[in-house]
Amino acid sequence: xxxxxxxxAILEAKPGKGEDLAAFLAQGRAPAAEEPGTVTxxxxxxxxxxxxxxxxxxxxxxxxxxxxxxxxxxVGPELLAKDPDIRMxxxxxxxx
Numbered sequence: 001x002x003x004x005x006x007x008x009a010i011l012e013a014k015p016g017k018g019e020d021l022a023a024f025l026a027q028g029r030a031p032a033a034e035e036p037g038t039v040t041x042x043x044x045x046x047x048x049x050x051x052x053x054x055x056x057x058x059x060x061x062x063x064x065x066x067x068x069x070x071x072x073x074x075v076g077p078e079l080l081a082k083d084p085d086i087r088m089x090x091x092x093x094x095x096x
Contacts (some may be wrong), residue, residue, distance in 0.1 A: 009054075013050075
């Protein structure tokens with residue numbers, strides 16, 4: 001199955017909370033694997049304070065209403081410097 005678009009969320013950690021945010025995101029793998037329709041899910045680091053999540057288009061609705069966003073809402077005030085920058089449709093230009 002080829003993924004050609006998805007959901008992108010950029011997360012900015014509070015100063016000194018980058019590793020805590022990374023650990024939180026690493027724990028997101030198991031719930032993401034259980035989401036119906038999710039083909040691919042990535043958590044990634046762009047810098048010491050900037051992180052992100054990419055989820056394929058098919059699993060987008062399951063992900064938006066799943067356990068990871070609920071958990072992020074709980075820890076967000078402690079870990080995040082600002083609200084997540086959520087981009088509902090990110091087009092994939094090329095994939096191998």
